[in-house]
Amino acid sequence: MGKRVAIVGFGQTYQRSSRKDVNGVELINEAVQTALKDAGLTINDIDAVVIGNMDHFEGINYVDMWSVEGSGAVMKPIIKVTTGGTTGTTVAMCAYYHVASGLFDRVLAIGWEKNSESDTTGAIITAFHPVWERPNLGGAIAGLAVEASKYMHNYKITERDGARVAVRERLHALNNPYAHLHQEWMKGMKVEQIVDMLVGSEQNQVLAYPLRMSDMCPRTDGAAAAIFASEDVAEKLAPIPAWVHATANRHNYVYLGDLDWNVNETLRDSSRKVFKKAGIKEPLKQIDVCELYLPYSYAGLKWMEDIGFCGPGQGPKLVWDGITDMDGEMPVNPSGGVMSSNPIGATGLIRVGEAALQIMRKAGTRQVQKDVNFAFATGFGGCSWADVMLLGKNKPA
Amino acid sequence: MDKKEADKELLAIDSGDMFQPYRWSVGKYGSKFLLELKENKKLFGVKCPKCGRVYVPPRKVCGRCFVAMYEFVPVSDEGEIVVCAIIEFGFVDPETGKQRPVPYGYVFVKLDGADTALPHFLDSADPEKVKVGARVKAVFEENRKGSIMDIKHFTLI
Numbered sequence A: 001m002g003k004r005v006a007i008v009g010f011g012q013t014y015q016r017s018s019r020k021d022v023n024g025v026e027l028i029n030e031a032v033q034t035a036l037k038d039a040g041l042t043i044n045d046i047d048a049v050v051i052g053n054m055d056h057f058e059g060i061n062y063v064d065m066w067s068v069e070g071s072g073a074v075m076k077p078i079i080k081v082t083t084g085g086t087t088g089t090t091v092a093m094c095a096y097y098h099v100a101s102g103l104f105d106r107v108l109a110i111g112w113e114k115n116s117e118s119d120t121t122g123a124i125i126t127a128f129h130p131v132w133e134r135p136n137l138g139g140a141i142a143g144l145a146v147e148a149s150k151y152m153h154n155y156k157i158t159e160r161d162g163a164r165v166a167v168r169e170r171l172h173a174l175n176n177p178y179a180h181l182h183q184e185w186m187k188g189m190k191v192e193q194i195v196d197m198l199v200g201s202e203q204n205q206v207l208a209y210p211l212r213m214s215d216m217c218p219r220t221d222g223a224a225a226a227i228f229a230s231e232d233v234a235e236k237l238a239p240i241p242a243w244v245h246a247t248a249n250r251h252n253y254v255y256l257g258d259l260d261w262n263v264n265e266t267l268r269d270s271s272r273k274v275f276k277k278a279g280i281k282e283p284l285k286q287i288d289v290c291e292l293y294l295p296y297s298y299a300g301l302k303w304m305e306d307i308g309f310c311g312p313g314q315g316p317k318l319v320w321d322g323i324t325d326m327d328g329e330m331p332v333n334p335s336g337g338v339m340s341s342n343p344i345g346a347t348g349l350i351r352v353g354e355a356a357l358q359i360m361r362k363a364g365t366r367q368v369q370k371d372v373n374f375a376f377a378t379g380f381g382g383c384s385w386a387d388v389m390l391l392g393k394n395k396p397a
Numbered sequence B: 001m002d003k004k005e006a007d008k009e010l011l012a013i014d015s016g017d018m019f020q021p022y023r024w025s026v027g028k029y030g031s032k033f034l035l036e037l038k039e040n041k042k043l044f045g046v047k048c049p050k051c052g053r054v055y056v057p058p059r060k061v062c063g064r065c066f067v068a069m070y071e072f073v074p075v076s077d078e079g080e081i082v083v084c085a086i087i088e089f090g091f092v093d094p095e096t097g098k099q100r101p102v103p104y105g106y107v108f109v110k111l112d113g114a115d116t117a118l119p120h121f122l123d124s125a126d127p128e129k130v131k132v133g134a135r136v137k138a139v140f141e142e143n144r145k146g147s148i149m150d151i152k153h154f155t156l157i
């Protein structure tokens, strides 16, 4: 049994489509300074650093080396982890492991990306197998569209169901000054009315049938940093530390064609693993808020089922009933989620950080108006591997 | 200075066209598969001795059972669409540096006799026809080079 570990500080840049005013080092530094300030620490207090992004998105390798002046890792232990879409959650997991090991007391986790520096679709294609997969793959959009086709086929899901998720994410983003997309025009409109507009609008271009523009995440420049601390120091550093109760990740395929598209098996099993560890039997009742890596709308239906929040095909009812809205029983993505900001290497860490903020009651205008005992964060990579992390207000047993 | 003026002073340096060639090993099974495709227009998979799954493209280890696979089994050039999309947005193919022609049907085909699916092009971009469960057949290139693109595309039966 390792040390108990908590998140005691979090910082992020404002997520924007392009940050030409900073290079990678400077962008990273913004997030690190904010996180240190949040935890009331200086860089001298940090024992080790874990950093990640998707190297090939900027076409520059070895961020652990070239970012040290921004990350604060000069002459400190630093490790790069880069796991695709899950990079941000994996840096969080890796920082957790560092502290849980007992070897480090305060570890800084950093995720960042400048998507504006390359063509995201092209970069994503090169993450797949050159011989068997690249010739016909159309980036993340194609990979997600095919998943949607199967889910829609299996349960007679409509375009309106997908749009309902998109509307939730974009309405929540309006409460979050850090979010990239602020669709002010939605303000004050009824949910049904916005859904009708999205599915009826020709401007809402079909990117990869059945997915339209509004179903997808944006491309974002941004960075995030979180500070993980051991049980020996956490309570001195934060009035309400966000304790890590459990974390897990899973992979299950070599080629996309190996996947059983009926179920997101990696997300299902990693979720089950952490729920079991934390004694969660009824996730929908026992988890108070979620920050889920939902890169496209239908993930907000199907993956809710796979996580275990509802039964197969029940995702739309859960979402239409408002359970996952800000004022619902279990709000999902008060931050606006990935569909409102997606600086890929930071995206997973933002999920973890936003979940921590909800527990620490530091989420400001996006703080849920209920007690938060458990907050659940997930990461998603490729199609489709998963990282999950369960945070709690109470110190784990 | 307003934001627009300030932005003019912020430089971003273009890489220009870049070219970094690779040479990827496909292994014994991959080589045999691509040669069969090239020379005989035949497709095959490899069967796990433990769970019985037939993998296409063939590979040496069944990850779920973590055992070696030796048995090659023929699979049909016909099969069923398990998942699909119609790609409509334009993008540059990083493998060719050219625009990928759109729209195109993008399908994962479970060939008869296989348990995994092969991603490929479909020669239809009609949402009424590109459907989960539809039957399709491989159309082979005349001049084959030993690549998965020796299957030109799949066509609806």
Ligand SMILES: [Zn+2]
Binding pocket: B048, B049, B050, B051, B052, B053, B062, B063, B064, B065, B066
């Ligand atoms: Zn097997």
